Amino acid sequence: MAVAAEKAYYRFVVLFFNCLLTFGSYFCFDIPSVLQDQFQGDLNCTNASQPNSTHTGCVEGLGMSPEQYNLLYAIYAWTNALVVIVAGFLIDKLGNRFGLFLFSFLTVLGSTIFALGSHFKGTPYLLPLMLTGRLLFGSGNGSLTIVQNRITAFWFKGKELALAFGLTLSFSRLGSVLNFFLTKRFEDQFGIQWTLWGGTILCVLGFFSAITVSALDKVGMKQLGLEGAIQEGSKKVRVQDIRRLPLRYWLLVLTIMFFYNGVFPFVADASKFIQDKYEGYDQQTASYIAGAVYDSSLVLSAIVGILIDYVGMRGILAVLCAVMTLPVFALLAFTYVPPLVSTLWLGVTYSFAAASMWPSIPLVVPQATLGTAMGLATSVQMIGIGLSNLIVGRILGTKSSQSKIPLWHWQQMMIFMLANTIACIVCSVALNLVDRKQGGTLNRMTKRRPAVEQEAREEKDRAPILGEEEEEEEDDDDDRRSIN
Template sequence: MPSATKGYYRFLILTFNSLALVGCYYCYDIPSTIQGILQAPLSCNESNITECTEGFGLNSVQYNQLYAISSFSCGVSVLIAGYLVDRCGNVVGLIMFSVFAVIGTLIFAISALFKGALLMFPGMLIGRLFFGSAYGSTSVIANRMTAFWFKDKEIALAFGFVISSWRAAGCLNFFLSKSFANDFGVIWTLWFGTLLVCISFLAAIVSSALEIHGKKQLPIIDYKLVTFRLLDVVKLSPLYWLTSASLALNFSIIYAFIADSSEFIRIKYNYAADSTAPSYYTGTVYLVATFLSPIIGMLIDQIGRRCLLGVFSSIGSILVFCMFAFTHFHPLIGTILLGIIVGITGTALWSCLPLVVPEAILGTAMGVSTCIVMLSISSCNMIVGEILQDQEQNEKRWKLVMIFLLGLSVVYLIINILTYIIDIKKGGVLNTTKKKTKKSRPSSETQDALFTNTENEGIPLIH
């Protein structure tokens, strides 16, 4: 095994850490790429539409429930996952939730075999329930591992690399799954996704082995001995809560759009039901973010300015949904701009959390943040489903969805401006570079004293 003291070791862990979630990020948006098939009637005899594609007969509410239930289960499980890894370590959580991901995708793929039966949709929901619990939890653990191995180093670049690999998986789904489903059928498409999740499980095992081997060679503070309560998280600084709110609004806007965007683009821009162009345009969001995230990460490590980037991204979000709601510009313009926004905000905002949260409770804090994000996404998916209920073919309904996302973008801008103002008053901790962070971080002995507490004191928190 290589030496953990070498610089390349952390990048080796980063590589397998990223691969451990590729399957999850590929499978998360599979329903979006095959939305038309999922919502098509079970039999063309049941439809009055001239050009009919036989599908699974889901209505708009049922379809959005597939996203809502995975977001909800994710929001609940990440609280457990964050606390678990702070107490038991990353390896236990990563392996356990990777197994849940395999179980969830298996159940979803098997349920599709019962097309038209009463068991089909409940089985799909159960599969997405298991999958959602793994999707967010493994993300929290991967982010915690990244923060540990890259603290005081290229932390924004590392987060950018991780996010880039995950977006690449989502991009692969949008560019591949619809064509694959047209050629081989939905069932084989779902089994291919399950195979990728199994491969990611193997990567999680390798990442865990590297983590165990590496930490044996490094002097590490044993935070398992620190006494803290889950409620201690409420004592975290306002910057932590504003960053969490900003993450929640950003991902709610993006994911709510991604979930229905293929069908939105098909209807508004008059594409055929079997056209792959809407999925390709949606996949452009992830494609742009894939290449942009590492670049943004390197830039942030050198110049900081995380809050300012958040303000610019929220302004861009407002422009995008104004375009989709009130104009007929080519959809590729909007999806490219959204890809730039995703590339900026994912890297900038997630890398803020290790700067305002003590390492001893970083897993718990990231779990709470992810919980807020996923519950927000779940709520948005349900609202979008209600707006489109029984009238998904009506372009006016889609316009209402875009206006709803536009309203969220305005709130997102207000939160980012408020974060920027407070951060300036606090000394600009979120706008710092890696060099300034390293100079200002206390030594290991100081941190050890900082995180040692009594039962009644609670854990000292960074403000």
């Protein structure tokens, strides 16, 4: 009789709680985007109590400059870039449960310090506290995503892999969408401090989800009799294994980085951009329109995941996503087409990109090193995003927290986004060329592939950059050194 862990419902129960891991942290991540006016608002306003104050009037807030505001996003990205490499390796060595507890706790601690910092407005402590909070929050959230992806890949590899990744993204983006819809209303009623504490409470719910996922993962592995084998494989993971990651993996990582360089930095500043460029948009409406990127992703991710499971074509879709993103930033830079058209369009391409690019990583690296591979991919992605946030901050670069940024500055920012998208196209085309020479794994369907054929192809697909002879020589050298 089949054990519970072998049945389909068990892996979907794991998936449900696994999805909830990052719901709260994704909600918290873009709170500054929705409340950009409040973060950059004046410390004291004579007209703050007046009803129906416009965007051009005074908004009472924390008094940050645009450069300081973008630094909140940049430090999150830099922290991810540094921490996730070590985090991925530690997860491979010490297991999923170690990562679940540590990194979900860091999101709670970081969001707590970030909320606490808002109580020190007008003092020298505000910015250091809020940056420290984002640093710890970034340490936890980026690394928690690695554990989440690792668990998803283990339970769904060779089955509904893209669907599972799509559902995970949908739940995460549900947090982002609710943030864009609810946060401004909440802030109007209770103020910025209580709004940030509300985000902290959602991160606490993620911590309880981590406890549940940990228990389900442990019970399931024991029932399947795999816990011992996986622990044994984890002991063999070495830092040197990074050299064995295939060329396709690195091209895939660069494709992801350049695509996300055009999404996250744009969303971070989209609300203010819409208010500055287009007539008739208040802060609440601008937040709704900026959040439409995630609205599309929320609706489409699961559907796109099912589609990709059946048709494959991940590499080709990566190229098409990048090409179809070019008109988004061109419209924003050079036309006055309503911004909702561009944000919805970007959400569609983002949905296809996320559902095709990230699930491709488990197809080209061994399971034992998947945490390390995901960590490196996230690190490179966050280095790119962090640099992009800094560049955007310098491009927009006004010193006043309330001034309307000149449109030519916004146009330069969109041109920078276009440049990243073009780089993404180049990398994705190279990825497809290399993949075709090495068996075309990324453009094959993985769902319902016969197990024997799948294993054989996976071994072929994971041929490292180093030749086999070089590896054998290195192993021989290691053996001789150990004997000596």
